[in-house]
Amino acid sequence: MFAYLVGVILVSLSSWVYLRWQNLNQFWVKRGVAYLPPHPIMGSLTFLQKKNPATWMIEMYQQFKTPYIGIWLFWRPALIINSPEIAKNILVKDFPSFRDRFLSSGSSDPIGSLNLFTSNDPLWSSMRRRLTSTFTASKLRNFQPLLNSKSQQLIHRIKNTEDKTKFNLRYLFTDFTTDISATTSFGVETNSTLTGEDPMRTITTAFMEFDFFRGLSWTSIFFFPSLVDIFRFSFFPKWATQYFEKIFKIVCQQRLQENRSNESRDFLDVLMKLKEESAKNNEEIPDDIILAQAAIFLFGGFETSGSALSFATYELAYNQEVQDRLYGELKQAKDESPDGQFDMTKLSELTYLNAVFKETLRKYTPMGWLDRIAQEDYKIDEKVTIPAGTPIYVNAIGMHYDEDYYPEPERFNPDRFRPENEAEIKPFTYLPFGEGPRSCIGKRFGQTTVRYGLAYLILNFKIVPVPGAPIPNNVEFEKRGLSLVPGQPLHVDFLPRN
Template identity: 30%
Template sequence: MELAGLIISVFLGLALLIYSYLRRQQQFWRRNGIPVAPEPHPLFGNVSGIGRTAHTYSLLQGLYRDFKRRGLPIGGFMNFFQPAILVVDPEVSKNVLVRDFNVFHDRGIFVDTIGDPVSAGLFSLEGVQWKVMRQKLSPTFTSGKMKYMFSTVLSIAQELKAFMVENCHREDLEVKNILQRFTMDVIGNVAFGIECNTIRNPNTEFSRMGNKSFEFDTVRLFKLFVGGKYRTLAKMIGMKVVPKDVSSFFMELAKSTVYSREINGTKRNDFMSLLLEIRSEGKFLTEPNSGGEGLTMGEIAAQCLLFFNAGFETSSSTMNFCLYELAMNPDLQEKLRIEIEESIAKDNGEIIYDTVIGMDLLERVVNETLRKYPPVDNLFRVSNAQYTFPNTAYTIPAGTFLQIPVYAMHHDPQYFPEPEQFKPDRFLPEAVKSRHPYVYLPFGEGPRNCIGLRFGLMQTKIGLITLLRSFRFSPNKKTLPKLEFDPALFVLSPKTGMYLNIEPL
């Protein structure tokens, strides 16, 4: 009985300590003179339900509207039990992303280059390691290198067209799934040099692991939080943010691709070939380096997985939402089709890179799609020093996590009147000049903007051009007038799929 009583006392004591710690955390911003959000949940803070019943975009949009209504440039909230700052004023966004980049150059994502090497993609790296990797990879994403991969993307788009010709009549054809299979084939080809053929066969291991890499439930989001906040502890317990089977699959895939090319001397117009060019004197490094030339096998696998994640779901989602809006706006769809045909006719019927990138209406339609449905709904940074926001009395300590609510800004009627309406003319030159440049951030901004934006836009535009030249899209009885998003996915994605009438032209 005495032992049982002791155990109960210890348990109650620990519970009281944890509760006291959480309560103290909740008062963090009040103690530091920062305006705060409504009363948070003791454990989940102001993001209760994230990844389960609520998507990040809706939680941050609610906070954004509350802080903005109160006339605040920033506001404090609890990301689980971590004190965080939500940016409201676009001038503050500019400071964080560009002017004071030296303070906010890291994203605060858990990386373990030794225990979990595929976690060390460019998106997650910090400090000198990020800077060096960015310098190494930047030359692989120039317009010249995009032209290098253009023909490969174009050929896979023709496979998409052939599949659609055969299957467009099917009532069970789910558009987003088909577009995912297209972008998965593209990325598999240009990142790993393999013929995935998921357009025809969606049940491959590559497809399964690719989809799994994008699932962010509450547990995975919580692990990201714990890893970012308590890194030493996370490494000690061997915590892995990337699911183990996903990590193993992409590591082995990268190894087999590299060794095959080494043995056979294979040359391809793809991302893997560009990575292999970064090697140091024909040999791979054995440990992650902070400078100089070369890459480890883990770094190659990590960049390939990042390239896959950055180009697969984001581009397919953008095409998916774009086709939905064009189906809902048939006159706009026809105008865009005319522009596409006239532009290609000027090149004697050939689809070339510069023409694809230069189509004016297509550019505005894609931009408006990214405005209304930004694939990444928020940007995040962590401060590496104490910082006082200019023209305010608000000071945050080093290690503070900040989020810029991209979706909320894109749907703010102050910047985009009637934000739920689809209006590509918002991106006419005079309209763009009239608003603050930091209220439209689909690819981020500053030194850590999306390095693969050229590839993503190229892939998206090729897919749209191919489909719109051959098919007319319109709503059917299963098309929802208002879309809901899946809370378990990191990228905005329809909760119930996308179903449209697809009529061959």
């Protein structure tokens, strides 16, 4: 009798799984959507930890060449958007239907789940509104002396290193961006640029490194959030978060003992005032929310800018004509400067420097896909309506590599973004910072950091390839993480110009 019951249960369970699989397998067929046939367990995610998601997104775009593609996140149907018109609807026109992101770090990881990058409404709207003032042009101008000083330290370190080909570009430049992010965020003096070592650098190094377990954590956070609390995965390594929390509390205590003005000097002042004002209004903001914003500001500021500098430097080594033109523009700007220093406004107006930066982000978008989740049943176009709860991925990097929008997309060609050519670029085919209300809040900060670093580098060094190094289009990307960053050491030689 017992064996009979077990048999009935197994048959019933097998039948349910089979029927569920059949129904799932037909989800996009019934809607007439081109799709990638799903793996019985992984769905469409068989690429995970084998290649960077941005590489996979480009392959999907070029394989299907359709406005949208049906995929499965394990057994959950999702949709990749390849159309700039539909992307505009999702990111801007119909934003209320796509306010929230699909990813989530869960309640077991408050620092990872409560920050501006991962949180959803109502917390996201509240934090976005209150933190936007941090990134105004006038606030950034206060950091010009810091940017000049750290850029000079970067040049000093390179000049005083005998074998300049030994630098791992990603780590060299994240030493530099760690200092800038840490000081602009928390007003603390750090020495990563000169030495590569600092307590804050210990934290950012942990933030940027991935092993199998952390790759698994991010896979769950981005593609299967319901697993996060079950296995207690975290967005950042837990020991690094705890270390960061200790440093953050010490810095806050020091700031409280100072005579603070009403003007916010840095991100820490903004966070502390936010906390104080909420208490006065009987709207208590938990410490975890404040700490979460501090952590994501540090993470977002150092890693994306550091990787952009790495890729730009590497491309310039292999594109000497581009480098020479950039040097000419920068040399003229420096000669015209009364004190020989760069002014933030002047740098932002240099057309070819901006074109080089924009072309770098076209090829190497830090997060090449923008996830959202449908709040309600949504009509994609006249043919397809998706049910509420369907995850959406706007395939930004796929469009960046579309030869109809960017001829010879594999070629590093900053001329695409010269003013006379940029006006012809189709709207919503260039999305390195996202678009709409949930676009990157730190866009101006990142642009400024990269401009300064690149300007000082090119003025002081002629950058050339080293023998045996891969050409830019053959560089490997990080496979276990989900951001588009170098997955192998990148080396160049720095030849002093003077």
